[in-house]
Amino acid sequence: VKLALIGVGLLGGSFARAALGCGEVDRVIGYDVDAQALAAAQAIGAIHEAAPSAAAAVRGADLVMLAVPVGAMAESMTAIAPDLGADAIVTDVGSTKASVIAAARRSLGPAAGRFVPAHPIAGGETPGVRASDPGLFRKRLCITTPEPDTDAAALARVEALWRALGSRVERMAAADHDRVFAAVSHLPHLLAFALVAHIAGEADADGMLARAGAGFRDVTRIAASSPRIWRDVCLANREALAAELDGYRALLAELRAALDAADGERLEAVFRTAAECRRAHATHLDAD
């Protein structure tokens, strides 16, 4: 099985290494707009060969993995469409699904039916192929969001591959996926970025950060994530994200009013709802 890997970052690199490691893939041809990243991917063995273009990478490939920022999906699809084999399966690891599906319909031509939208719930705050890890997807959830016209064999093939990598696979409708992850992933990333950006703007930012403890460390870990990738995710899912952000901001306004009124009961009620909910889900969330 010949894999074309378009985008050799943390997720793409981890996917290729994992697929090679379990024998699901024999050869990987990579392409990335960043020549240094491409060279690094080859140096660490995530790809066998560096192609001069995305189109060149997909020629003769059985499987094409698009692991580029979601804002670059349409462009990558347009670039590869003319050179895709008649049976080539195309898939992705994008954090948003409706926007990527729309791009596939517009840009993949006759291969659009063989596009299998997927989102592994795994990652890390250190971007780049050097941080890639072939075990990244083990015991993780991978969500596929097939459309009514998604080729059944292509879907089965991609889902079997994720299972071989150690992931649990779940199918969802793309709109449901985007709404759920707006809440539990895109909003938390935006909030963490905003928290660190807010403190970075304080007169004594360095002094504050030097004294920060483990709570701050954990809350802000994902604020070290790739700004480009998360800009794209926020734009690609901006309606669902805006709705979540509005709900969150309304709750912050309530808490602000409770502070003003020294309304300890209201503060404690919100904190208690949160603590009980977080503890109830601790087994699942904190399992690793």
Place this chain on the structure above:
Amino acid sequence: VKLALIGVGLLGGSFARAALGCGEVDRVIGYDVDAQALAAAQAIGAIHEAAPSAAAAVRGADLVMLAVPVGAMAESMTAIAPDLGADAIVTDVGSTKASVIAAARRSLGPAAGRFVPAHPIAGGETPGVRASDPGLFRKRLCITTPEPDTDAAALARVEALWRALGSRVERMAAADHDRVFAAVSHLPHLLAFALVAHIAGEADADGMLARAGAGFRDVTRIAASSPRIWRDVCLANREALAAELDGYRALLAELRAALDAADGERLEAVFRTAAECRRAHATHLDAD
């Protein structure tokens, strides 16, 4: 050295066990309004003896540790003041300092000068003495916020004790402490509680949480913290916290407008500021 421990929770229990472990304290008399917590503290060896009241606990004590929620400090101080020995040193582990100092001036009587305000930057999201850990303060920062009239010998004694427990000690003015920790501790706790409470209010909260990944896990870890303790912290430091919250909310309003306008440049600029700042402080924050 005889220690009276008022409040046998996570911090108090850890303090007593650590002080016993390194021989800085020989005997611990504990008191807590929660009789079950007091029995648990005795069962795990954090205290030798359970006193029937805070006043009874401090009789004959060389050192009194107040490890109660900051909203209960004044009441505890009033309760112990008449029974404090003439040389007894009183200290605390409260997350806010100006409010605790004000309580000491009002409620500790002649012992107010021997009150040493302290705040170890350590803790955990699982409340209670059963989660206590004698190693909790090792390699952590402990901040003292002495006043001009704080007894120098009492201050030196308390700081030496924290050093014996493995902490680095730093002196700050109480107002500076409260401003810094409003930003890097109290605001993050409030935001994490609000995030989980917001999602708990969604129609499909359980489905969302079941699919959440490592980013959500880390951002919300501290949302399992004690609602009562953090209600008190927010109330005790509400002016500084409200100022931080207002700055944060202004930034969220900007990000919301950027989403509306599909302004990727603005989103990315804020994310980049955050990512660069978080990465620049990673060595300190992520060291453990």
